[in-house]
Amino acid sequence: MPEARLRLRRAADLALLVALLGLVTGLTAMRSTLGTPVTLAGGALLLCGIFAGEVAEANRLPRLTGYLLIGILVGPHALGFIPREGVAGLELVKGLAVSLIALTAGTELRWSLLARVGRPVLRTGTAIAACVFLAATLLLFALHPLLPFLRGMSWVQALALSAVLAAVVVSFSPTVTIAIIQETRARGTFTEFLMAVVILGDLVVMVTFAVGAALAHATLGAGFNVWALLGSIGWELFGSLLVGAAFGVAMLVYLRRVGREVPLFLAAVCFASAEMGVRLHLSPLLLSVAAGAVVSNLDEREGGRVNHAVEKAGLPVFALFFASAGAGLHLESVLTLGPVALALAVVRGSAIWGTSRAFAPAEDPRLRKWLWKGLISQAGVTVGLASLMARSFPGPGEQMEALILTLVTLHELVGPLLSRRALIQSGEVA
Amino acid sequence: MKSLLVFLAVGALSVLASSRAARQADRSFLVSVLATSGLVFVLVGAFLGPSAAAVYTAADLEAMQPLLSFGLGAAGLFIGLNLEPGVLRGLPAPVFRAAGAQALAAMGAVSIPLAAVLYASTPLGVLQSLGAGVALGASAGVSSGHYAVLWYRSGRMERAQSVAVALLATLDDLGGLLLLAVAMAIGSGATPLHGLGLVALTAALGLLNGALLAYLCRRVEDPSELVAIVLGGAALVSGAAAFLSLSALLAGIACGATLSQIGGKSVDRLWKALSRMDRPLYLLLLFLIGVQVRLDDWPAWMLVPIFVALRFLAKVYGGRWGRKVASGSVPLPRDVGYALLAQGGVSLCILAETFTLVGRARAQVVFDAGVLGALLNEVLAATAFPRAFLTPPRDAQRELKEAGLA
Numbered sequence: 001m002p003e004a005r006l007r008l009r010r011a012a013d014l015a016l017l018v019a020l021l022g023l024v025t026g027l028t029a030m031r032s033t034l035g036t037p038v039t040l041a042g043g044a045l046l047l048c049g050i051f052a053g054e055v056a057e058a059n060r061l062p063r064l065t066g067y068l069l070i071g072i073l074v075g076p077h078a079l080g081f082i083p084r085e086g087v088a089g090l091e092l093v094k095g096l097a098v099s100l101i102a103l104t105a106g107t108e109l110r111w112s113l114l115a116r117v118g119r120p121v122l123r124t125g126t127a128i129a130a131c132v133f134l135a136a137t138l139l140l141f142a143l144h145p146l147l148p149f150l151r152g153m154s155w156v157q158a159l160a161l162s163a164v165l166a167a168v169v170v171s172f173s174p175t176v177t178i179a180i181i182q183e184t185r186a187r188g189t190f191t192e193f194l195m196a197v198v199i200l201g202d203l204v205v206m207v208t209f210a211v212g213a214a215l216a217h218a219t220l221g222a223g224f225n226v227w228a229l230l231g232s233i234g235w236e237l238f239g240s241l242l243v244g245a246a247f248g249v250a251m252l253v254y255l256r257r258v259g260r261e262v263p264l265f266l267a268a269v270c271f272a273s274a275e276m277g278v279r280l281h282l283s284p285l286l287l288s289v290a291a292g293a294v295v296s297n298l299d300e301r302e303g304g305r306v307n308h309a310v311e312k313a314g315l316p317v318f319a320l321f322f323a324s325a326g327a328g329l330h331l332e333s334v335l336t337l338g339p340v341a342l343a344l345a346v347v348r349g350s351a352i353w354g355t356s357r358a359f360a361p362a363e364d365p366r367l368r369k370w371l372w373k374g375l376i377s378q379a380g381v382t383v384g385l386a387s388l389m390a391r392s393f394p395g396p397g398e399q400m401e402a403l404i405l406t407l408v409t410l411h412e413l414v415g416p417l418l419s420r421r422a423l424i425q426s427g428e429v430a
Numbered sequence: 431m432k433s434l435l436v437f438l439a440v441g442a443l444s445v446l447a448s449s450r451a452a453r454q455a456d457r458s459f460l461v462s463v464l465a466t467s468g469l470v471f472v473l474v475g476a477f478l479g480p481s482a483a484a485v486y487t488a489a490d491l492e493a494m495q496p497l498l499s500f501g502l503g504a505a506g507l508f509i510g511l512n513l514e515p516g517v518l519r520g521l522p523a524p525v526f527r528a529a530g531a532q533a534l535a536a537m538g539a540v541s542i543p544l545a546a547v548l549y550a551s552t553p554l555g556v557l558q559s560l561g562a563g564v565a566l567g568a569s570a571g572v573s574s575g576h577y578a579v580l581w582y583r584s585g586r587m588e589r590a591q592s593v594a595v596a597l598l599a600t601l602d603d604l605g606g607l608l609l610l611a612v613a614m615a616i617g618s619g620a621t622p623l624h625g626l627g628l629v630a631l632t633a634a635l636g637l638l639n640g641a642l643l644a645y646l647c648r649r650v651e652d653p654s655e656l657v658a659i660v661l662g663g664a665a666l667v668s669g670a671a672a673f674l675s676l677s678a679l680l681a682g683i684a685c686g687a688t689l690s691q692i693g694g695k696s697v698d699r700l701w702k703a704l705s706r707m708d709r710p711l712y713l714l715l716l717f718l719i720g721v722q723v724r725l726d727d728w729p730a731w732m733l734v735p736i737f738v739a740l741r742f743l744a745k746v747y748g749g750r751w752g753r754k755v756a757s758g759s760v761p762l763p764r765d766v767g768y769a770l771l772a773q774g775g776v777s778l779c780i781l782a783e784t785f786t787l788v789g790r791a792r793a794q795v796v797f798d799a800g801v802l803g804a805l806l807n808e809v810l811a812a813t814a815f816p817r818a819f820l821t822p823p824r825d826a827q828r829e830l831k832e833a834g835l836a
Contacts, residue, residue, distance in 0.1 A: 013645070013646055016642055016645065016646075017642065017646075020638060020639070020642055020666075023638070024635075024670045024673070024674070027631070027635075027674055028673070028674065030631075030674075031674050031675055033675050034673055034674065034675060035495075035499070035672040035673050035674070035675045035786075036495050036496050036499065036672055036673065037669070037673045038495075038496035038669070039496040039497075039499045039500045039503070039665050039668055039669030039672055039673075039678075040665075040666065040669030040670050040672070040673045041669070042496070042500070042665045042669065043500075043662050043663065043664070043665025043666030043667070043668070043669045043670075044665075044666055044669070046658065046661075046662035046665065047646070047659065047662040047663065047666055050655070050658060050659060050662065051646070089496060312654050313654070315654065315655060315658055316658035316661070316662070319658075
């Protein structure tokens with residue numbers, strides 16, 4: 001079939017779906033009482049996501065960009081076909097998707113790989129995180145008289161809150177990176193390095209955020225308890241790894257002894273790990289990464305099976321997750337906080353570009369040239385840290401969260417395109 | 431957290447109970463009956479609900495509403511996909527007469543007296559009591575053919591009789607669903623005409639969704655993508671109906687029927703892809719229905735014996751009447767009513783739909799009585815079913831041929 005015709009057909013599929021949603025929205029005017037919109041949101045975003053992904057693919061864009069854009073289009077901030085409460089009701093699916101993605105990432109983290117690239121990854125990741133952190137802190141501090149949430153604070157308080165905000169600005173997106181890697185089926189040393197930097201970089205970010213938040217609380221008069229700080233960081237990091245390892249062993253037992261309905265089983269485990277992460281203050285991302293790594297390192301064949309099963313179950317989960325992420329983006333805040341977010345994005349991008357050119361291993365020139373493109377995306381971890389920030393700092397925290405969500409909106413639109421470009425340029429896309 | 435883990439465990443159980451091994455009739459009849467009817471999932475749900483073990487709280491039940499709507503829409507979609515108008519058109523008139531007679535007897539015998547009891551014993555008004563009675567009647571009219579299937583599989587029953595009983599049960603389902611549509615027309619709008627408009631809107635919504643799904647599925651070859659699209663379609667149709675306060679079940683049926691009629695070759699691919707999903711989804715739906723039941727609903731317990739007794743009498747005598755109006759052209763035993771005592775999933779779907787549309791405050795008693803009644807009817811059916819076949823069947827195969835069913 002000619003390519004132009006194929007594109008047209010896929011666009012027509014999507015247009016029909018959107019038209020049906022428009023009709024349903026129009027019919028709401030006829031009803032005095034409305035029921036729950038969550039099921040509608042789930043079905044509509046899933047179907048729209050699947051077909052928007054195909055349209056994007058036909059237009060040589062990442063599927064993920066298609067998922068996000070259709071979510072924005074039919075979501076509450078653009079056409080308004082999906083009510084806000086409907087999108088909010090899909091939180092459980094978001095947790096499932098993050099856990100599934102992290103599980104796949106974990107299966108890629110083998111000891112052999114960590115032994116080979118662990119040091120350079122840690123060095124590069126830490127250098128990039130430190131530079132971005134410093135640059136973002138300086139920018140925010142310099143702008144603090146203009147920022148409503150930092151205005152009127154003493155310079156120490158403004159500096160501390162700028163640091164907390166900067167820690168969130170640093171964060172990367174393992175979900176987007178791994179989804180793009182899965183989509184393009186990229187394999188090779190560049191891909192491994194990128195994935196490892198993103199995952200380990202986010203560990204550094206989590207620790208930095210926890211320390212920064214504790215210090216900021218101290219400057220705001222809440223006192224500073226070093227033991228409580230160490231306890232909370234230790235629990236989140238090591239607790240997640242330990243619980244994740246236990247999950248990994250349990251999964252391996254199931255895969256070896258039962259071995260049936262693997263996609264369903266993995267979905268159930270990921271649901272449980274996502275919920276457990278939230279309730280026990282563990283990181284669902286780390287927990288699933290650890291589970292995947294344990295399975296893969298104890299039995300490479302079963303690790304491959306997990307990967308294959310997630311790939312099978314992945315299409316609907318990723319389509320729904322990223323489409324609902326798109327629908328949840330706060331477009332209205334782009335208008336008000338856009339200039340500051342844009343400045344932060346430019347500073348962040350420049351810092352990532354500069355430091356990856358300076359610190360990435362010289363042995364592989366591709367890393368120095370294109371690694372930065374894979375590090376621009378921001379999504380789940382950033383949003384999670386932003387909401388934690390809002391809860392931790394009532395008052396300024398909410399505005400800080402809005403700023404971060406604006407930044408995420410900008411990065412979600414650009415990041416997947418850049419990640420895909422980096423993988424293609426590295427020559428590792430199958 | 432606890433509620434989610436329990437739900438996951440029930441999900442795992444539903445997959446296990448759907449396995450071929452669990453449903454083998456020659457293993458253990460009781461186990462296979464429980465696995466086939468799935469009513470054990472209703473019981474488990476009821477015991478975990480807020481009124482018993484309280485693993486699920488009232489807030490959890492509210493949070494489960496989208497899942498319940500999805501389950502009803504998906505159940506409707508599967509029913510619709512199973513509908514074969516060609517086969518229905520090919521059935522001889524006596525089959526419809528037999529089915530109609532015994533279903534109408536059950537519906538009438540249950541609806542009117544229970545509406546009177548509800549009006550006298552609860553704060554419901556005349557129309558509300560009538561609506562509640564009709565909902566219970568619709569649920570009472572429905573029968574399940576799973577015993578006939580199991581008996582046939584285990585070699586205790588001839589194919590002809592098994593087919594005849596299963597056919598009556600299927601037509602009962604359609605009658606029950608039709609009555610749900612009528613109840614919706616009467617009760618859901620400001621006037622009956624408005625209600626009729628809403629029923630038409632529900633059907634149109636399902637029809638449009640079904641046509642769109644058929645169009646979207648036409649070139650999808652990958653089974654996992656096909657499953658994703660159909661489940662997305664089920665969520666879309668049930669979600670749209672639930673959002674507009676319409677019946678997700680009826681919209682799902684219209685959607686499935688349209689898809690089966692115009693889906694062409696993709697329908698076969700679809701069935702193949704969905705074959706491992708439909709059963710676990712159905713069992714999970716039964717669990718979700720069970721969780722909504724309040725075991726401490728004493729007024730409902732008072733209604734249960736009346737409901738069960740009236741339905742029992744109506745099915746036994748209605749069955750005889752049905753056999754009579756079929757004038758011997760369908761191979762039915764004299765006491766076919768005993769074979770139609772089991773209620774099955776569709777009746778529970780009708781009750782759950784009423785519950786969802788009317789609201790917890792007004793429909794809890796009716797819902798509880800209907801679900802508890804269905805559970806009791808399952809027990810009753812287990813003992814009564816063999817009685818239907820105590821008299822040796824006549825030459826059933828010959829009768830079937832004569833009736834054009836072979």
